[in-house]
Amino acid sequence: MENTVNPALKEEPTLFGHPKGLFYLFFAELWERFSFYGMRALLTLYMVDVIFEALVDRDYATAAVYASYGSLVYASTVVGGRISDKILGMRNSIFLGGILMSIGHFVLAIENNMAFFLALSFIIVGNGYFKPNISTFVGTLYPDGDTRKDSGFTIFYMGINIGGWVAPLLCGWLAATYGWHYGFGLAGIGMLSGLIFFWSGIKNGVFGDRGLPPANGSIDQPFLGVKNKVMIPILSVLAVPAIAFLLSSYKALGTEGTFFGDQNIVNIIFKLVGVAILAYLGYIMFQANADERKKLFVAVLITVFMTIFWGFHELSGSVITLFASRNVDLDGIMSASQTNSLNSMWIIILAIPVSMLWTRLSKNNLNPRTPYKFGMGLLLAGISFYVLAISGNTANESGMVPFTYLLLMYFLLSIGELFMSPVGLSKITDLSPKRIVAFMMGVWFLSSAFAFQVVGFIGKQLAVESTDKNVGGFETLTIYTDGFLLIAKYSLGAGVLVLLASPFIKKLMGNVH
Ligand code: GLN
Numbered sequence: 001m002e003n004t005v006n007p008a009l010k011e012e013p014t015l016f017g018h019p020k021g022l023f024y025l026f027f028a029e030l031w032e033r034f035s036f037y038g039m040r041a042l043l044t045l046y047m048v049d050v051i052f053e054a055l056v057d058r059d060y061a062t063a064a065v066y067a068s069y070g071s072l073v074y075a076s077t078v079v080g081g082r083i084s085d086k087i088l089g090m091r092n093s094i095f096l097g098g099i100l101m102s103i104g105h106f107v108l109a110i111e112n113n114m115a116f117f118l119a120l121s122f123i124i125v126g127n128g129y130f131k132p133n134i135s136t137f138v139g140t141l142y143p144d145g146d147t148r149k150d151s152g153f154t155i156f157y158m159g160i161n162i163g164g165w166v167a168p169l170l171c172g173w174l175a176a177t178y179g180w181h182y183g184f185g186l187a188g189i190g191m192l193s194g195l196i197f198f199w200s201g202i203k204n205g206v207f208g209d210r211g212l213p214p215a216n217g218s219i220d221q222p223f224l225g226v227k228n229k230v231m232i233p234i235l236s237v238l239a240v241p242a243i244a245f246l247l248s249s250y251k252a253l254g255t256e257g258t259f260f261g262d263q264n265i266v267n268i269i270f271k272l273v274g275v276a277i278l279a280y281l282g283y284i285m286f287q288a289n290a291d292e293r294k295k296l297f298v299a300v301l302i303t304v305f306m307t308i309f310w311g312f313h314e315l316s317g318s319v320i321t322l323f324a325s326r327n328v329d330l331d332g333i334m335s336a337s338q339t340n341s342l343n344s345m346w347i348i349i350l351a352i353p354v355s356m357l358w359t360r361l362s363k364n365n366l367n368p369r370t371p372y373k374f375g376m377g378l379l380l381a382g383i384s385f386y387v388l389a390i391s392g393n394t395a396n397e398s399g400m401v402p403f404t405y406l407l408l409m410y411f412l413l414s415i416g417e418l419f420m421s422p423v424g425l426s427k428i429t430d431l432s433p434k435r436i437v438a439f440m441m442g443v444w445f446l447s448s449a450f451a452f453q454v455v456g457f458i459g460k461q462l463a464v465e466s467t468d469k470n471v472g473g474f475e476t477l478t479i480y481t482d483g484f485l486l487i488a489k490y491s492l493g494a495g496v497l498v499l500l501a502s503p504f505i506k507k508l509m510g511n512v513h
Contacts (some may be wrong), residue, residue, distance in 0.1 A: 019090045019141040021210075024150055024201030026159040029134050031194030032098065033163030035105055036127070038187035038214055040317045041174050041340035043069075045325060049469060050180065052117055059463035064250035066318045067456020068266040069120050072243060074449035075273075076128025078442040083129070085438070087228050089213035090133040090140075091202065097129030098195040105188030105352045109181035114244075117212055125236050131210075132445065134198075140210045150426070154355060157422065161351070163190070164344030172337035180342035183337075195395070195414035242297070262460065272455050279445060284436060292433045294508040298371075299431040299440055301505065304336030306375045306424050307447040308494050310486055311454025312381050313413060316343055317458045321405075323388070323480045326464075326472030329400035339406060346414035354418040362510065369506045370427050373419045375499035384409045384491030392481035399473030458483065 013020040045061055052058035084093035096256070104122030107115050138156050142149040167190065175183030201207060213219040223231045246266055254260030262270070281300055285293045317340060325336030334341075361367040368376070391405035425444065432440035462483040463474050498505075 004345070011210065012440060016150060018155065020143050020208070021201060022138065022155065024136060024197055024204075024206055025134060025138055025141075026156055028194045028198040029097075029156060030092070030163040030460070031190045031197060032101070032134070033103065033160045034167040034190035034205060035163075035187040035194070036123075037164040037344070038167030038190060039105060039108065039123070039184060039268060040169035041172050041321075042183050043339040044321045045337055046175075046180055048110065048322070051113055053469075054467060056452040056465050056467055057463060058467065060460055061250055061458055063318060063459025063463055064264060065120075065247055066313050066459060067452045068247050068264070069124065070314060070317075071270055071449045072124045072246070072450030073127050074445055074452070075270075076124050077132040078128075080128030080130070081132035081438075081442060081445075083232060084133050086214065087218045088139050088232060090211035091130065091207075092213060092219070092229070093129040093133045094137070094198055094211075094238065095195065096242060097131070097133070098198065100126030100236065101127075101130060102188055102191040102304065105184060105191055108184040109188065109455075111181060118240060118245040118246045120247055121240040124243055125239055129236075132441075136217040137207075138212055142454040153422070153425075154351060158348060158351060161344040165341045165348060168340035169334070169338050172335050176335045236312075248404075258513070267453065267456070269299055270450065273446075274450060279447070281443075290435060291510060295431040295510065295512065296433065297507055297509050298512075299428055300443075300461065302370065302374060302424050302427060302431075302449045303443055305378065305453070305494070305498060306420060306513045307380055307442070307450045307489070309377055309416065309420055309449030310448050311383065311458075312491055313343075313417060314448070314451050315487075316340060316410075316413075317460060317484070317492065318455055319462050319480070320388075322464075323476075324342060324406060326354070326398055326476045327395070327408050327480060328403055329396065329401060333403050341418070342407060342416055344408040346411050347400045350414055350418055353413065355422075356370045357498055360422045367513070369502070370423055370509065371498060371502035371505040374494050374495050375502055377420035377499055378417040378491050378495030380412050380495075382490075382495055384412035385488035385491060386415065387412065389481050389485035389488055392477055395474075395477055397474070401477075401479045427512065431509065461479065 015023055044066055046331045047062040047065060048058050052061045055061055080093060081098065084090055088096070100122050104119045104503045105125055107119035107122060110119075135156075138152060139149070142152060167187065169187050171183040174186055191210045206491060220227050222228070222505055226234070246269075252260070254263065256262065263271075281296070285296055319338055321340060324330065324339040328339070330335075330336065330339070358367050387405055387409045391401040393407075395401050427436055428440050428444050462479055464471055464479060466475075
């Protein structure tokens with residue numbers, strides 16, 4: 001299709017046909033994700049081997065903290081997005097977020113339990129400011145209706161995954177060769193590099209006047225006698241110990257069969273937030289007209305499907321990393337933390353072929369409508385877990401399965417991701433009434449947050465009880481493969497249901513593809 005470029009933007013410097021600013025944002029986000037995924041590759045093994053080393057239920061504790069961290073790191077984006085819209089603007093938010101995340105990564109290099117929880121909290125608060133704003137920033141580079149926007153986002157998604165591919169390889173290697181804190185330290189350097197890229201973009205004027213604080217001057221207004229621009233960073237830092245407290249309260253509040261059962265504080269908070277969001281959406285739907293109501297209902301549905309998908313997909317940094325370390329024969333190939341790079345590697349390889357597939361199918365009017373893509377995405381996730389489940393049949397005498405299964409598993413899961421994640425993001429904007437589109441974007445980010453609650457639940461179910469650093473082989477094999485089989489069944493079941501419901505969902509979507 002011919003590109004339509006707003007005449008006003010023609011004067012802006014471009015590179016490869018895209019606004020120059022895209023490339024600064026590309027590298028800033030590449031490095032930020034480098035730090036995020038470099039750290040994530042080490043996180044579970046670091047908790048199991050160092051932080052909770054002495055506990056018999058160290059897997060359980062790790063699963064619980066990992067879930068709370070993941071949920072909060074995505075939920076904070078809703079707050080960070082809002083503060084940016086109303087007060088700070090995107091540029092300041094990205095700086096504030098980047099600095100807080102860098103501090104987090106460097107504090108993580110200190111081997112101490114208190115430092116550990118504080119570090120994760122710095123990353124949670126920092127990510128809340130950084131992630132949503134850099135994504136929205138990309139959107140502002142293109143005027144409404146500019147056909148380059150989609151390919152701009154594809155390029156940006158590549159940056160995300162280049163970071164996600166390289167970081168686990170490098171940080172995992174450093175951690176295994178020189179020690180954990182070198183791995184975490186490199187993640188911190190990555191984040192600082194991201195900030196330098198962003199800063200140089202501003203210095204070179206590639207963003208024009210985008211991302212400045214809102215014109216209402218709220219950034220200079222006082223709150224309790226202190227200007228917002230000073231107060232917000234102060235409050236953000238003060239939030240850190242509070243979040244660290246939440247993360248460290250990973251123990252269940254009750255015992256099985258009691259009211260709270262296996263729930264910790266963060267689990268309860270997310271349940272309440274989930275109910276509140278559904279109630280609010282119910283209220284909005286009640287008020288909306290019939291067409292809006294139908295579309296909004298579909299937006300909610302696809303967010304729920306996405307949550308199920310991420311709930312299984314995000315096991316990669318937790319249960320699948322443990323499985324890789326305990327039951328996959330990685331000898332001479334890579335370390336267990338480095339297997340975290342496989343998803344991004346496949347995304348880099350497959351993103352362009354999959355988007356070309358949609359374009360080609362569109363030409364013949366065969367491009368499947370969104371619900372079908374979602375159904376297939378869930379089916380692919382199911383098959384990918386089925387591959388891991390059957391890998392157990394080929395275990396060698398030490399209970400280790402061939403690496404090829406893990407590679408194939410990530411291949412299928414990554415195709416599933418490409419069928420859902422980029423498609424869903426753009427559909428949410430198309431399906432939501434304009435007045436609540438920002439709120440729906442927040443709900444979309446929250447789908448990742450809620451997914452981590454699923455990850456935590458599964459992680460606790462598959463927790464192995466042992467203080468032995470070398471636990472693995474046949475001691476753990478069937479725990480994992482039985483679990484993967486169950487996940488495969490749920491995901492396949494969900495996929496089939498979505499496909500069966502697709503003709504109806506399609507009707508509700510009206511003119512939205
Ligand atoms: N891999 C993507 C990213 O890092 C999406 C991850 C998610 O939303 N769970 O941006």
